[in-house]
Amino acid sequence: MLTLEPGAAPLAPGYVAVAGSRIAARGRADGADVLPVARNRLDAGGRIVLPGLVNTHCHAPMVWFRGLADDLALEDWLTRFIFPLEGGWLNAGRIFLGALLASAELIRGGVTTVADGYFFAGEVRRALAQAGLRGVVAQGVVDFPAPGVPDPARNLEAAREFMDSGQGDGGSLLTSSLFCHSPYTCSAATLCAAKDLTRRRGLPFFLHLAETRGEAAELRRTTGLRPAFYLDRLGLLDDLTVAVHGVWLEEDEIELLARRQVKLSHCPESNAKLGAGVAPVPRMLARGLTVGLGTDGAASNNNLDLWGEMSLAARLHKVVAGDPTLLSAPQALALATREGARVLGLGDFVGTLAPGKEADLIVVELNRPHLTPLYDPYSHLVYAARAADVCHVMVGGRWLMRRRRLETLEEPAILEEVRGQSRELADFLGRLSRA
Amino acid sequence: MLTLEPGAAPLAPGYVAVAGSRIAARGRADGADVLPVARNRLDAGGRIVLPGLVNTHCHAPMVWFRGLADDLALEDWLTRFIFPLEGGWLNAGRIFLGALLASAELIRGGVTTVADGYFFAGEVRRALAQAGLRGVVAQGVVDFPAPGVPDPARNLEAAREFMDSGQGDGGSLLTSSLFCHSPYTCSAATLCAAKDLTRRRGLPFFLHLAETRGEAAELRRTTGLRPAFYLDRLGLLDDLTVAVHGVWLEEDEIELLARRQVKLSHCPESNAKLGAGVAPVPRMLARGLTVGLGTDGAASNNNLDLWGEMSLAARLHKVVAGDPTLLSAPQALALATREGARVLGLGDFVGTLAPGKEADLIVVELNRPHLTPLYDPYSHLVYAARAADVCHVMVGGRWLMRRRRLETLEEPAILEEVRGQSRELADFLGRLSRA
Secondary structure (H helix, E strand, O other), X not given: OOOOOOOOOOOOOEEEEEEOOEEEEEEXXXXXXXXXXXXXXXXXXXXXXXXXXXXXXXXXXXXXXXXXXXXXXXXXXXXXXXXXXXXXXXXXXXXXXXXXXXXXXXXXXXXXXXXXXXXXXXXXXXXXXXXXXXXXXXXXXXXXXXXXEOOHHHHHHHHHHHHHHOOOOOXXXXXXXXXXXXXXXXXXXXXXXXXXXXXXXXXXXXXXXXXXXHHXXXXXXXXXXXXXXXXXXXXXOOOOEEEEEOOOOOHHHHHHHHHOOOEEXXXXXXXXXXXXXXXXXXXXXXXXOEEEEOOOOOOOOOOOOHHHHHHHHHHHHHHHHOXXXXXXXXXXXXXXXXXXXXXXXXXXXXXXXXXOOEOOEEEEEOXXXXXXXXXXXXXXXXXXXXXXXXXXXXXXXXXXXXXXXEOOOOHHHHHHHHHHHHHHHHHHHHHHHHO | OOXXXXXXXXXXXXXXXXXXXXXXXXXXXXXXXXXXXXXXXXXXXXXXXXXXXXXXXXXXXXXXXXXXXXXXXXXHHHHHHHHHHHHHOOOHHHHHHHHHHHHHHHHHOOEEEEEEEEOOHHHHHHHHHXXXXXXXXXXXXXXXXXXXXXXXXXXXXXXXXXXXXXXXXXXXXXXXEEEEOOOOOOOHHHHHHHHHHHHHHOOOEEEEEOXXXXXXXXXXXXXXXXXXXXXXXXXXXXXXXXXEEOOOOOHHHHHHHHXXXXXXXXXXXXXXXXXXXXXXXXXXXXXXXXXXXXXXXXXXXXXXXXXXXXXXXXXXXXXXXXXXXXXXXXXXHHHOOHHHHHHOOOOOOOOOOOXXXXXXXXXXXXXXXXXXXOXXXXXXXXXXXXXXXXXXXXXXXXXXXXXXXXXXXXXXXHHHHHHHHHHHHXXXXXXXXXX
C-alpha cells in the first residue's frame, strides 16, 4: 500500500480501514499492528492500494469528439469541427450522456476526483453525481456564443446561476464553480467579474493560460504584458486560481505564480498532440508551485487516462532537459494524487491515505506480465501500469468499481446510446461540409 | 479491418480467411464479396482486425530489471545495477525464463514479430519458439566480458555458433542473427568481422547507433567522424543493417543512411526515460528512410508495450517541432506494423493483411468507454487504445492468445517463478552493496 503521504514508506503488506465515508485507520498488516474489526473485508493481496487519482483538468462531454479529427493545425480543427459541433449539435441531453461516458472511462482508469470545465455544466454535474465521482464542476465562460449560452452577455449570469444551484446537489462530493476559457477569449471585464464571483464564494477559479506560443505573443501584443503579468494586473492571481497548461511561461512568471500561490494543471498528452509545447514543470516544482496532472478533453488527447499522463510527464521532462533524474516516478505519482488534490483545494480531504481523510482509493492488479517482477511500486505505477490494471475504485467509502465492474453506471447502455448518436454527429458534419 | 496496405481504406465490415499459416483472402463482409467457406470462424464484430505489431528492438531477458533502478544518470544505472547483475546473476536458465515472461507481455500487447538482441541468445530463441512468436533473435557482441561469453575474444565465435545452430530451430518463424552493441563498445575490427558474418548469410545486422549525445561526441573525438560516416567508412551500411535509436544523427547522416538503404529502429519511450534525446524521425521519413518502432528492454522503458510507443511517437514529434500535423495516426500505426516488418527484412511476409502473406494478425476490442465513439480506427489505435485492449493474437495461422488467454505459455507458473527468483536478485544486489 502506498499512502502518498510525504516521505512515507510503502506499507507491504498494509491495511486501510474505512468507516462511513472516511479512512478510520491504516497501517501494517504484517502482525506489527492490530487489525481493526471490520464488517466487510477485501483482500488486496498481490495488488497495490493507493489514493484515487486526481484529474485536475477535463472537458468530460468532449468525449463526443474523440478521434473525430486529429493531426490538424489548431485553427483547422477548431473552425471545421469543434465550433460547428458545439454550436449546432451538442445540447443538454448530449452533454449529460457524454459526461456519463467520460465518467465510465475515468472510473475505469482509477480517477476518483475530477475538475471539469464545460458548458451546460449542470448536466455534467448531474452525470458526475450519478457516477459517484468527486470533483469540481465548472461552468465555462467565454465572450462569444457557447452551448447553452447563445448570448455572451449572459455568460456570467449563467455561471452564477449554476454555482448557486449547486449547493447540496450531488451530496457533498461535487463543488460547483466557474471556468473562464482564457485571457484571449474573455475580456478583462469578464475575467475580473468572474474571479469576483468565485472569490466571494471561496471557490477555485480556472482558466487556460499560455497554452500556445501564438496566444502568449498575441496577449503581449494587445496588452503589452506577458500572460502571468497580465493576469496579475487584473488581480486574478491568488491561491484559489488554477491555471491550466502554462506552457509558455517564463521564469519570472513562474516565480510570480508561485509567490501568489496559484495552482497549475499540467496536461502533457494534450499539449504534445496539439504541438503546443512542453510546460516547464521541473522549474515550476523547483519554485514551489503546486502542480497537478490533467488529461484535458478527449478531443485533444484522445483519452482520459491519467496513467498515460504520468508516464508521459515522467519521460517528457527528462528528454527535453536531457536529464534522466528529473521528475522521478514517486514525484509523478504524487502529482497525480496528493498534489492534484492540493491544486483543487481538496488537499485536506483527499490525495493521501491518511486517517480522517475521505476514503477515495484504488486497487491496482500486479499479477500481470508487464508488472512482473516487482522491486519498486512507484516505478511500476508510473512507467508500466495502465488504466486497465485498476480493478477496484472507491470514492467516499462507496465502491464505484469492483472487480472491473462499474457499480454506479449502466455501461453497456451508455456505450450503445453514444454509438447511435455518434452516427447522427457524423451525419451532421457531412451535411455541414456539403452545405 | 485495417489491412495496412499503403493507401487501402478500412474494410468495415471486413473478413480475412486463413489457410494453413497464410492469409488466403481478405475483403468486404458487407455482402459485396462472397465469403470463403471456413472450418472455424471467429466473429470479430465490434472489434478491429489488423496486422500484428512488429517490435523492431527488444532485449527480452531484461524484464528481470524492470523498475529495479529508475531516474538515475546512465552511468550510475549501468555500473551500480545492470553490469553487476549481468556479470554475476544472470545465467542461461534465467535468460530463458526472462524471455518467456517477455513473450507473455509481448503477446498480450499484440506483438507478433520481435527483434531481440541479448546474450545467451540460444535461450531467448528457445523461449520465443515456445511462445510461438515470429522474429529475429540476435546474439549480442561486445568487446568486454558478457553473460555467457566471459572471454570477449570469443564473442564472434559465439555469435557464429549461435547463428549456425539456428537453421531450422523454432520452425521457420525465427531468424538467428547477431547484434553488435555499438561503435563505442566494439572495435572497428569486431564491427567489420561481425557484419561480414551476417552479410555472408544474408541476415540483418543490428547495432545501437548515436543513442546519446556524449557517445556521438566521443566517437567523433576518437575517429574524427560522426557516427554514420564512421560506420560508412567501415563498410557497415547497407540494406541489411538495422541502426537502433539514431537520436544524434545530423541531416547529412540521415541522407547517407537513406542512400545506403539502412533501416532504423525508433525507441521513443526508452530514449525519453533515459533522457537520451528525440530521434529526428519526421526528417528521416522525409528522406525516405525505413523506420520501425521498438520498445527497447524493460530495464529502460519499463514495459514492452508498442501501443505506448505509437502514442508517444505520434505526440513527441509534434511537440518537439511545434507542428500538430507531423507523424499522423495512420503513419504511426504503419511504423508499428508494415514499416517495422520492412525494417527486419520481413516486408514480403508480414506487416499487412494481404493474400499470400503469413497470417499474423490481432483483434482489438472496441466496446470500451475509452474507445467510444468511433469515427476513425487509426486514431483510436494510436491515441486511445492500450495493450489491454488486444483480445486475440495469431501468428502464422496459430492462435497465441484467444479471449485474452495465452495459448502457448503457462503464464501463472512463469509469473510465480519470476517473482521467486526476483527476490534472489534483490538479495544478490543487497550483498553486493554491503560488500
